[in-house]
Amino acid sequence: MSTSSAGAKSLTIGLIPADGIGREVIPAARQVLEALASDVMPARLSFVDLDAGFEYFQKHGVALPEQTLAALKGDCDGALFGAVSSPSHKVAGYSSPIVGLRKKMDLYANVRPVISGAAATASGEKRAIDMLIIRENTECLYIKEEELHEGPDGKYAVAKRRISEFASRRAGEMAFSMALQRDRMRQQVAASERTWKARPKVTIVHKSNVLSVTDGLWRETVRGVYAGNAEYREGVDVEEQLVDSMVYRMFREPEAFDVVVAPNMYGDIISDGAAALVGSLGLVPSANVGDSFVVGEPVHGSAPDIAGKNIANPIAAIRSAAMLLERTGYASAALAIYRAVDKVLEAGQIRTPDLGGKSTTSDVTEAVCRLL
Amino acid sequence: MSTSSAGAKSLTIGLIPADGIGREVIPAARQVLEALASDVMPARLSFVDLDAGFEYFQKHGVALPEQTLAALKGDCDGALFGAVSSPSHKVAGYSSPIVGLRKKMDLYANVRPVISGAAATASGEKRAIDMLIIRENTECLYIKEEELHEGPDGKYAVAKRRISEFASRRAGEMAFSMALQRDRMRQQVAASERTWKARPKVTIVHKSNVLSVTDGLWRETVRGVYAGNAEYREGVDVEEQLVDSMVYRMFREPEAFDVVVAPNMYGDIISDGAAALVGSLGLVPSANVGDSFVVGEPVHGSAPDIAGKNIANPIAAIRSAAMLLERTGYASAALAIYRAVDKVLEAGQIRTPDLGGKSTTSDVTEAVCRLL
Numbered sequence: 001m002s003t004s005s006a007g008a009k010s011l012t013i014g015l016i017p018a019d020g021i022g023r024e025v026i027p028a029a030r031q032v033l034e035a036l037a038s039d040v041m042p043a044r045l046s047f048v049d050l051d052a053g054f055e056y057f058q059k060h061g062v063a064l065p066e067q068t069l070a071a072l073k074g075d076c077d078g079a080l081f082g083a084v085s086s087p088s089h090k091v092a093g094y095s096s097p098i099v100g101l102r103k104k105m106d107l108y109a110n111v112r113p114v115i116s117g118a119a120a121t122a123s124g125e126k127r128a129i130d131m132l133i134i135r136e137n138t139e140c141l142y143i144k145e146e147e148l149h150e151g152p153d154g155k156y157a158v159a160k161r162r163i164s165e166f167a168s169r170r171a172g173e174m175a176f177s178m179a180l181q182r183d184r185m186r187q188q189v190a191a192s193e194r195t196w197k198a199r200p201k202v203t204i205v206h207k208s209n210v211l212s213v214t215d216g217l218w219r220e221t222v223r224g225v226y227a228g229n230a231e232y233r234e235g236v237d238v239e240e241q242l243v244d245s246m247v248y249r250m251f252r253e254p255e256a257f258d259v260v261v262a263p264n265m266y267g268d269i270i271s272d273g274a275a276a277l278v279g280s281l282g283l284v285p286s287a288n289v290g291d292s293f294v295v296g297e298p299v300h301g302s303a304p305d306i307a308g309k310n311i312a313n314p315i316a317a318i319r320s321a322a323m324l325l326e327r328t329g330y331a332s333a334a335l336a337i338y339r340a341v342d343k344v345l346e347a348g349q350i351r352t353p354d355l356g357g358k359s360t361t362s363d364v365t366e367a368v369c370r371l372l
Numbered sequence: 373m374s375t376s377s378a379g380a381k382s383l384t385i386g387l388i389p390a391d392g393i394g395r396e397v398i399p400a401a402r403q404v405l406e407a408l409a410s411d412v413m414p415a416r417l418s419f420v421d422l423d424a425g426f427e428y429f430q431k432h433g434v435a436l437p438e439q440t441l442a443a444l445k446g447d448c449d450g451a452l453f454g455a456v457s458s459p460s461h462k463v464a465g466y467s468s469p470i471v472g473l474r475k476k477m478d479l480y481a482n483v484r485p486v487i488s489g490a491a492a493t494a495s496g497e498k499r500a501i502d503m504l505i506i507r508e509n510t511e512c513l514y515i516k517e518e519e520l521h522e523g524p525d526g527k528y529a530v531a532k533r534r535i536s537e538f539a540s541r542r543a544g545e546m547a548f549s550m551a552l553q554r555d556r557m558r559q560q561v562a563a564s565e566r567t568w569k570a571r572p573k574v575t576i577v578h579k580s581n582v583l584s585v586t587d588g589l590w591r592e593t594v595r596g597v598y599a600g601n602a603e604y605r606e607g608v609d610v611e612e613q614l615v616d617s618m619v620y621r622m623f624r625e626p627e628a629f630d631v632v633v634a635p636n637m638y639g640d641i642i643s644d645g646a647a648a649l650v651g652s653l654g655l656v657p658s659a660n661v662g663d664s665f666v667v668g669e670p671v672h673g674s675a676p677d678i679a680g681k682n683i684a685n686p687i688a689a690i691r692s693a694a695m696l697l698e699r700t701g702y703a704s705a706a707l708a709i710y711r712a713v714d715k716v717l718e719a720g721q722i723r724t725p726d727l728g729g730k731s732t733t734s735d736v737t738e739a740v741c742r743l744l
């Protein structure tokens with residue numbers, strides 16, 4: 001949040017559509033942001049178009065250009081990232097720009113709310129799911145330190161998986177503080193409307209029965225965050241779940257989870273899995289959060305099969321834009337967007353094909369704008 | 373398969389119940405094996421009781437005793453492993469015995485069939501799932517090479533993830549040859565009864581958009597197995613799936629998968645997830661397969677919360693025993709067991725609590741024995 005020379009607040013958002021449907025859903029999110037009325041959104045919004053992605057790499061030899069990073073750091077208060085295509089075979093010099101962005105901007109937690117609603121019910125899922133996945137966002141196998149060797153039995157490759165006290169602590173803090181914050185927000189809705197009725201709970205995901213050192217450190221550190229904070233101990237329950245059983249339980253009783261905190265790779269897998277529970281990946285937003293910057297990012301990928309057809313579901317990107325507003329201090333504007341999206345989903349008339357409908361990306365975007 | 377001095381065939385099976393419900397389901401599997409009629413099971417069966425597990429570790433300081441390994445190698449034609457408890461905190465010197473067993477006996481593939489049937493339908497799942505997960509079983513993060521370091525920001529730990537051409541090739545060979553074998557078996561049932569009607573398909577799971585070197589080697593090697601074999605190319609289709617989307621797609625359209633081949637850790641997660649699709653972890657068997665030995669093992673864990681109550685579902689262990697027979701050359705005996713289990717599930721009267729019933733472990737075991 002910055003203050004312009006005239007004294008009026010302004011918010012500058014970097015837009016990085018990247019590849020495939022990213023180029024459709026990011027403009028959709030922008031359209032919704034621009035449609036916000038000034039009573040809920042008191043700051044003047046401006047946008048900066050920025051490059052990144054696999055297609056950009058193919059043209060320019062770099063997937064995350066320095067200018068993009070410089071603009072984010074110098075000019076922007078936050079950003080929205082679309083989605084990135086994966087090369088179908090190994091490409092020398094290519095490295096995922098979203099992974100780079102998270103690391104270079106120190107966006108250490110990826111916050112992924114997974115909530116069932118009208119859309120989920122329509123696609124057959126009856127249970128009330130209201131889960132918040134906190135994914136550690138800077139290390140684990142994502143440090144990408146890999147080496148290829150030649151051995152007596154042929155080639156072999158080794159990747160390093162790094163887990164640090166520092167990063168685990170930050171992820172843990174985020175999980176417990178979000179658990180309390182969610183609880184405060186719940187107190188504001190009628191008890192009968194709450195999906196989660198118990199004390200807030202954090203589920204720590206790991207696989208320390210195999211990775212006793214790395215996941216052992218993760219689990220002890222996250223537990224340490226809890227043990228060292230009276231507010232957490234008084235207000236939040238804590239449990240652990242091995243990652244394999246986590247995926248099993250998540251599908252058997254998703255309503256049993258409140259906040260879930262996981263190392264990077266497990267978090268990646270779990271959040272895609274959770275998206276299946278609420279009807280479509282096209283609904284699930286995320287925010288890559290650091291201490292001084294936030295990048296909204298739909299959980300879905302670039303979906304090359306449907307790109308360019310104006311049928312991608314823009315809701316994940318629109319909700320990601322709302323998460324960005326929430327985290328930059330514009331909670332009312334965020335709420336207005338969440339509510340408009342919910343109304344569109346509940347009405348059930350205007351849906352993209354992933355939810356069984358026939359509407360276009362533009363139809364859904366315009367419907368959300370109308371209901372703001 | 374060994375031949376006794378009198379010339380009659382004999383099959384010696386090591387029984388390693390290990391922890392928790394392992395001590396109930398392994399005896400159940402034995403009971404079923406002993407109830408096999410001699411027309412389907414021409415070999416004389418004998419059993420060797422063997423120790424391993426976390427409880428054994430707590431008493432004797434070792435989780436997988438040398439005597440157990442020696443007996444398996446010296447006296448047994450195959451084995452059944454129950455389940456192992458995970459210590460709730462780091463325990464010096466403890467290392468998972470099942471991981472050790474797989475490595476020391478060179479059981480390089482973990483074969484996990486996930487099939488929907490009567491039980492799945494009863495628990496709300498309508499779709500016909502007939503998936504075979506081949507999990508690489510010797511490397512990836514399971515090599516357990518981990519180190520703890522002290523850095524400027526506190527402790528950090530590093531684990532190594534190893535992917536070799538050698539192990540990837542063996543897993544790939546297993547996947548493609550099983551795909552063809554499944555196809556041959558399908559040809560023997562009426563077309564109307566087949567759940568999989570297309571050409572056999574192998575889905576290669578990886579995350580090479582992040583792990584371009586390790587998962588890059590995995591994917592190229594498995595693809596190489598395919599490219600280098602005319603029979604595979606002619607008979608089998610191949611596709612790839614990033615592990616996160618794999619979990620998503622598996623829940624959205626599980627009927628789209630035939631054989632799935634994955635590195636160790638992804639395979640662990642995916643197979644637990646798949647179990648949720650067919651009603652219960654208590655139904656899903658596996659076989660740890662090497663060139664000269666096989667260990668049947670239910671996919672479920674030791675379930676300390678229900679251990680000792682005679683309510684654990686023995687079906688996963690019973691099916692694992694059938695997989696053991698199948699792989700040691702007793703296909704008819706295996707088939708007899710599979711059919712008896714299916715009949716019990718279809719009748720739907722006798723079910724353990726995980727399937728919504730009130731029957732005991734013994735009830736289910738006896739029902740299977742009666743229907744052999």
Ligand SMILES: CC(C)[C@H](C(=O)O)[C@@H](O)C(=O)O
Pocket residue numbers: 084096098099268299581582616
């Ligand atoms: C595109 C890929 C590198 C990325 C990840 O694995 O983090 C994506 O799956 C995500 O979840 O944002």
Ligand SMILES: CC(C)[C@H](C(=O)O)[C@@H](O)C(=O)O
Pocket residue numbers: 209210244456468470471640671
């Ligand atoms: C107990 C544990 C070490 C084991 C594994 O991760 O392989 C289990 O989850 C399994 O799937 O057999």
